[in-house]
Amino acid sequence: MMKKNRSIIYQFIFIFSSVFLYSQETRIDTIRQKYKNIQEVIIYDKDYEKVDYSFALKQETDTKLLIGAGQSTYELGLKFKNNLEKKGIIKNITLFLHDTDKKFKLVDLEINIYKIDSLTEKPLEKLNNQKIVYTPKNRNKENVKINIEDYHIPFPKEGILVSVKWLGNIGDKKIGPAIRLTNYEENLTYARFSESKEWDRIPNLSKDKSSFTNVMIGLEVYVKKRKSDNE
Template sequence: MRNIIKYFLLFFTVLISGQELKKDTLKYTDIETVIINDKDYEKIDYSFALKQEINFRLKSVNPYSGYEIGLRFNNNLKQKGRISNVILYLHKTESKVNLTNLEINFYKINPKTGLPEEKLNTQQIIYTPKNKRRGQVKINVENHHIPFSEEGVLVSVKWLPNEFKDVAVGPAIRLTNYTEKLTYVSFNNDMTKWNNRFNFSKKLDIYTNVMLGLEVYIKKKKKNE
């Protein structure tokens, strides 16, 4: 049984570098069924991913602005699960821009407003970039036991201050276009003021989104054979 859910992710407002549209479809591992300890259940993995539609990037961010950008993942499965991995799609960072650590956070979605609210991870999750090249990074978060509720979840990235005290830091993160506003941003570490006004697209009903990926799993009762 092969299941793949392609979700389209999102984008944010700061320095954007745009190049002519360059089709580059991201490829993902097919979903596998894995038997876990309980013999009566199976662990089903689902991948929510995104297709690159434009070759844009969020070039750099002021880490002292408390800027945080995230993508909302809707739960089309309508089944509760757990988050296993987050995927970052990084663009090439300019040579003159220093790198810094990224903080990864998860937020509960308010079913009435669609806005992120309560933070789901109780511990800080940090990714330290290894280089300035473009590429994909998979971050395993299974040990944090983060739920994937029926309302979905917002996954965000925050650039932290570095040792050089730079006011513009990388890594650069990819942006893409999609038919929904799924990207939310917040400033000044104020989690009560999320907004989804992040958009650089000039096309009607097409919106810029930040590119993130999410892998979740659910436990299903095995069918009797």
């Protein structure tokens, strides 16, 4: 079993070059949740009802991913389906960061949002016209909520992919912060090494054949509806 696990990890490293995986103690949750609303807050206004939807993957394992040398163009993202079937505006993005060892240099994270191609189901055009950059404050494991409401980025019916890119310099041997991975019943995570490369799903490291390795990212969306729509 040990040899089999090592073989899977080596396969991941071979495909994704200097990407390092550090497996922590696994915490399996017996309740599997589909990609769903986990929070709903309703605020009434004059003519509109504002509904704040939150989406996130339920954590089932505690694994972290760190980036190796020369991967400043490496981009990793999670696909969000629009189960609401209504257009919206993205309010917050949550990054689930893992603890990062001191030997890894902390760098800024660039966040991008892509529309999903309805035919290929892969990321298509970038929806944010301005750069969204997060500067890590420490090396601790934490959930970081980033408000992007002022960017007015749409949440289309086709869904989106939210990606993270580590902005390291050429020559940096190991960069962070680490981001958390989890297992989930759908394969929703894509990666690419540069903007000129195709997006591909990352290799699956899950021991459970019914689940897939995914990056942990959260999303909150505003959808405006007239009150008359619900009457």
